[in-house]
Amino acid sequence: MADAAAFFQSCTHAGALLGSLCAILIVPPAVWLIVRYAKPRILAMDADRCWQAPFAAVGSLLPGASFLSIAAYGLTVGTSSNCLQFITGRIIFAALLFLTALALARAIWIAAVRLGEAASIRRSSCDAGERLKAAAPATCAVREIADANPFCAVLGILHPVIVLSTGALDRLDDEELSAALSHEIAHIRRFDHVLGALAAFFSDLLPFAGDDLLKTYWEAREFAADQRAITQTKVEALAGAIIAMAKPPRLGLAALDGGTVIARLQCLLTPSAQSVSARGRMIAGSTLGVATMIALFPFAAGALGFLSCHLQ
Numbered sequence: 001m002a003d004a005a006a007f008f009q010s011c012t013h014a015g016a017l018l019g020s021l022c023a024i025l026i027v028p029p030a031v032w033l034i035v036r037y038a039k040p041r042i043l044a045m046d047a048d049r050c051w052q053a054p055f056a057a058v059g060s061l062l063p064g065a066s067f068l069s070i071a072a073y074g075l076t077v078g079t080s081s082n083c084l085q086f087i088t089g090r091i092i093f094a095a096l097l098f099l100t101a102l103a104l105a106r107a108i109w110i111a112a113v114r115l116g117e118a119a120s121i122r123r124s125s126c127d128a129g130e131r132l133k134a135a136a137p138a139t140c141a142v143r144e145i146a147d148a149n150p151f152c153a154v155l156g157i158l159h160p161v162i163v164l165s166t167g168a169l170d171r172l173d174d175e176e177l178s179a180a181l182s183h184e185i186a187h188i189r190r191f192d193h194v195l196g197a198l199a200a201f202f203s204d205l206l207p208f209a210g211d212d213l214l215k216t217y218w219e220a221r222e223f224a225a226d227q228r229a230i231t232q233t234k235v236e237a238l239a240g241a242i243i244a245m246a247k248p249p250r251l252g253l254a255a256l257d258g259g260t261v262i263a264r265l266q267c268l269l270t271p272s273a274q275s276v277s278a279r280g281r282m283i284a285g286s287t288l289g290v291a292t293m294i295a296l297f298p299f300a301a302g303a304l305g306f307l308s309c310h311l312q
Contacts, residue, residue: 023070024096028206031291032063035213038287041280043216048281049223053192055284056217057199062288064107064202066295071100107204114200118155121145125163132164135177140185144169150245152180160193171244179229179237180245186228192221219260226264239268 038059045052074096125143128136136142141161145151151165162184172180187193196217203214229238246261 024067024074024099027070027294027297028063028067031066031295032206034287034291034294035059035062038284038291039213041284041287042213044280045220045277045284048277049220050227051281051285053190053217053220053224054195055288056213056220057195058288058292060213060217061199061202062291062295064103064205067103067206068100068202069296071096071103075100103205106207107201110204111197111201121163122155122161129169131174132169132177135174136162136181137185140181140188142181152184152245154184154187154193157193157197160188162188168245172241175234175237176241176244179233180241182229182233183225183238183241185232186225187221190221190224190228192225196221222260223264223267226268230268235268239265242268 038055042052042055042059045055075093122143125145128142128144132142132144141159143161143163145163145165147165148167149165150168150171151163152168153163154160155163162181164180168180169177199214199217226238242261242264
C-alpha cells in the first residue's frame with residue numbers, strides 16, 4: 001500500500017504510465033461510442049457510396065488506432081520513467097505491455113494469414129496471356145491463374161496486381177473483360193487495397209469495435225468502384241461482368257450471390273432517384289473528425305510533454 005501511495009503521489013500530476021493506462025481504458029471506448037453515434041448516419045448513405053466506404057473504413061479503424069498509439073507512447077516513455085522505481089509502476093508497465101502484445105499478436109497473425117493467402121495466389125499465377133494483355137491498360141499490372149472458378153481481384157498493397165482466373169476469362173466477353181478490369185482499376189485508384197488492409201488490421205486489434213462498419217466498407221467500396229468504372233466503360237458491360245462472375249457453372253441468375261450482387265445490378269441498371277444528403281455527409285464526417293481528435297489527443301499531449309513521468 002505504501003508503494004502504491006508513493007507511486008500515485010509521484011505520478012499523479014504528470015505520469016506517463018498512469019496517464020497512458022487511464023487513456024487506454026477511457027479513450028478507445030470513448031472513440032467507439034462516438035463512432036457508434038456516427039454509424040446510423042454512415043449506414044444511411046446508400047446514395048453516397050463513394051463517401052460511405054471511406055467513412056465506414058475510418059470508423060472501423062479508429063478505436064484500434066487510438067489503442068495502439070496510446071500504448072506505443074506509454075511503453076516508449078515508460079522505459080525511461082522514474083515511475084518504474086515503484087512496484088505499482090512496474091505492474092502498470094507490464095499490464096500495458098501485455099495488453100499491447102496480446103492485441104498486436106492477434107492482429108498480426110490474422111494479417112499474416114491474409115497476406116499468405118494473397119501471396120500464394122500470386123505465386124500460383126503466371127504472366128498474362130495475349131487476350132488479357134490486350135484488354136488491360138499499359139499502366140495496369142495483370143496476371144492469370146489457372147482456376148476454373150471465376151476470380152478477379154486486386155492483390156498486394158505496395159505494388160497491387162490484378163489477378164484473373166482462367167475461369168473468369170472463359171466467362172467474360174471482350175467488353176465484359178474490359179469492364180471487370182475497369183472495376184478493379186477503380187479499386188486501386190481509390191486506394192481500397194491500402195484502406196482495406198488498414199481497416200482490417202485495426203479492427204482485428206480491437207475486435208469488439210468495428211466489425212459491422214468493416215462489413216459496410218467491404219460492400220460500399222464495390223458500389224463505389226462500380227460508379228467509377230462506368231465512367232470508363234458501358235453500364236451493360238459491367239452488369240454483364242458482374243452476372244458472369246457471380247453465376248456458378250450451369251446455374252442461372254437465381255444462383256447469384258445474395259443481396260450485394262443483386263443490389264449492385266439494381267444500382268447500375270435502375271439508378272435510384274434518391275439524392276445525396278450533404279447534411280448526412282457533413283454530420284458523419286464531423287463526428288468522425290471529433291473521434292479522430294480524441295483518439296490523437298493522448299499521443300499529442302504526450303509528445304508535447306504533458307504526460308512526462310520524471311520526478312520534479
